[in-house]
Amino acid sequence: MSFDTIITRRGTGSIKWDRRPDLDPYWVADMDFTSPPAVIEALKQRCDHGVFGYAHPHESLEDTVLTYLREQHGAELTAESLEHLGGLVPALSLIARAVGEPGDSLLTCTPVYYPFLHVAKDAGMDTLTVDHIYKDGQWRFDWEALEQTVRPDTKLFILCNPQNPLGRVFEEAEILQLAEFCQRHHLLLVSDEIHCDLILDAKQTPHFSALRLPENYRENLITLMAPSKTYNIAGLGYAYAVIENESLRRRFAVAKGCTLPEINLLAMVGAEAAYKHGESWRQELLLYLRKNRDTVSEFVRTELPGVSTPWNQATYLSLLDCRELDIKQPALHLEKEAGLWLNDGAAFGAPRQVRFNYGCPHARVLEGLEKIKTAFSSYLQ
Numbered sequence: 010m011s012f013d014t015i016i017t018r019r020g021t022g023s024i025k026w027d028r029r030p031d032l033d034p035y036w037v038a039d040m041d042f043t044s045p046p047a048v049i050e051a052l053k054q055r056c057d058h059g060v061f062g063y064a065h066p067h068e069s070l071e072d073t074v075l076t077y078l079r080e081q082h083g084a085e086l087t088a089e090s091l092e093h094l095g096g097l098v099p100a101l102s103l104i105a106r107a108v109g110e111p112g113d114s115l116l117t118c119t120p121v122y123y124p125f126l127h128v129a130k131d132a133g134m135d136t137l138t139v140d141h142i143y144k145d146g147q148w149r150f151d152w153e154a155l156e157q158t159v160r161p162d163t164k165l166f167i168l169c170n171p172q173n174p175l176g177r178v179f180e181e182a183e184i185l186q187l188a189e190f191c192q193r194h195h196l197l198l199v200s201d202e203i204h205c206d207l208i209l210d211a212k213q214t215p216h217f218s219a220l221r222l223p224e225n226y227r228e229n230l231i232t233l234m235a236p237s238k239t240y241n242i243a244g245l246g247y248a249y250a251v252i253e254n255e256s257l258r259r260r261f262a263v264a265k266g267c268t269l270p271e272i273n274l275l276a277m278v279g280a281e282a283a284y285k286h287g288e289s290w291r292q293e294l295l296l297y298l299r300k301n302r303d304t305v306s307e308f309v310r311t312e313l314p315g316v317s318t319p320w321n322q323a324t325y326l327s328l329l330d331c332r333e334l335d336i337k338q339p340a341l342h343l344e345k346e347a348g349l350w351l352n353d354g355a356a357f358g359a360p361r362q363v364r365f366n367y368g369c370p371h372a373r374v375l376e377g378l379e380k381i382k383t384a385f386s387s388y389l390q
C-alpha cells in the first residue's frame with residue numbers, strides 16, 4: 010500500500026474520526042495509514058484459529074521484545090524485567106501509586122502529553138511542572154527551575170523522550186544530567202519512550218534510551234515502551250514497562266493488584282509481528298513522515314506569518330505556536346471557522362498553541378494546512 014492512499018476511517022469506531030463526525034480530525038496521536046502487511050497477516054492468521062480465550066504474553070513475544078531492546082537500544086535484559094501492559098497511561102497511574110503517598114508530588118516538564126499532568130491525582134499527589142526553555146535553537150530542560158521546583162516530597166520525574174508535543178529528541182548528555190538530578194533528589198525516573206521508533210533524522214539526532222544509562226541510575230528507573238505509535242496499532246492495546254530493580258517491580262505489582270484486565274490477545278500477536286517484520290515498512294514510513302514534517306515546517310514559515318513551530322526531530326505531531334496572533338483560543342477558532350479538530354495546546358501546558366497531526370496522506374496534510382491558513386487569514390501578520 011502507498012502512504013498516499015486515503016483510507017476511509019469514519020464509521021469504523023475510530024476515536025479520531027468518529028468522536029466528532031462533524032469535524033475534520035488532525036488531533037489524537039494515531040495515523041491514517043494501514044499497519045504493515047505482516048501485522049495484518051499475523052492478526053488474520055490468529056483470527057482463523059477462532060478461539061479467543063485469555064491470553065498470556067507468550068515466549069516468542071518476550072523473545073522478540075528482548076531482541077528489539079538489545080538490537081535497538083543496546084539493553085541486555087531478561088524476561089523478568091518486562092511488565093507487559095495493555096497501555097502506558099494506566100502504567101503511569103500505577104507507578105504514581107506504587108511510589109507515592111497522598112500529599113507527595115511528581116515532577117514533569119511542560120508542555121507535555123496531557124495525561125502526565127493528571128496521573129498524580131490517582132495517587133492523591135500534587136503535580137509540579139517546569140516549562141522547557143528554548144535555548145540555542147532547541148527546547149531544553151531548565152535545570153535552574155527544576156532545582157527550585159523539586160520538593161522533599163517529590164517522588165518521581167516523568168520524562169517524555171522523544172518529546173510529545175515538542176518533537177524533540179533529547180541528547181545523551183541531557184538524559185545523563187536528568188538521571189543525576191533524579192538520583193540526587195531520590196526521584197524515580199520514569200522514561201516514556203513510546204515515540205522512540207519515530208525518530209525522523211536518526212543520524213543527526215539519535216534516540217538515547219534511558220535503558221542505556223549507567224547501572225547505578227537504572228536502579229531507580231522505569232522505561233515505558235510500545236510498538237503502538239510506530240506501527241499504528243494503538244487501538245489493539247499493548248505496551249510494556251522495563252523495570253530492572255526487583256523491589257521496584259514488586260511495588261509495581263502490588264499497586265497493580267487486580268486493577269488491570271488481561272492483555273488483549275490480538276494486541277500481543279500484532280506487537281510481535283510489528284517488531285519482527287515491520288522494519289522495512291517503518292523505514293518507508295519515516296521517509297514519508299519526513300516529507301510531511303518538511304511540508305508543515307515550510308508551510309508554517311512561508312504561509313502562516315505569526316505562527317511558529319519547533320523543528321520536529323521525532324513523532325508526527327507539530328505544535329503550532331499561535332501566541333503572536335490575536336486569537337485567544339486558536340483550537341476553538343479552527344473548529345468554528347474551519348471545522349478542524351486539532352489538539353488544544355492548553356491541555357499540554359501550552360496555551361494558545363495547537364497540535365497538528367501529520368501522520369496522514371500528504372494531500373490531507375496540505376488540505377489541513379490550507380484550511381488553517383484560511384481560518385487564520387485575517388490574523389496573520
Ligand SMILES: Cc1ncc(COP(=O)(O)O)c(C=O)c1O
Pocket residue numbers: 038095096097098099122169173201203204235237243247248
Ligand atoms: C508520550 C505518550 N505516552 C503514552 C501515550 C499513550 O499510550 P497508551 O495508548 O499505551 O496508553 C501517548 C499517546 O499519544 C503518548 O504520546
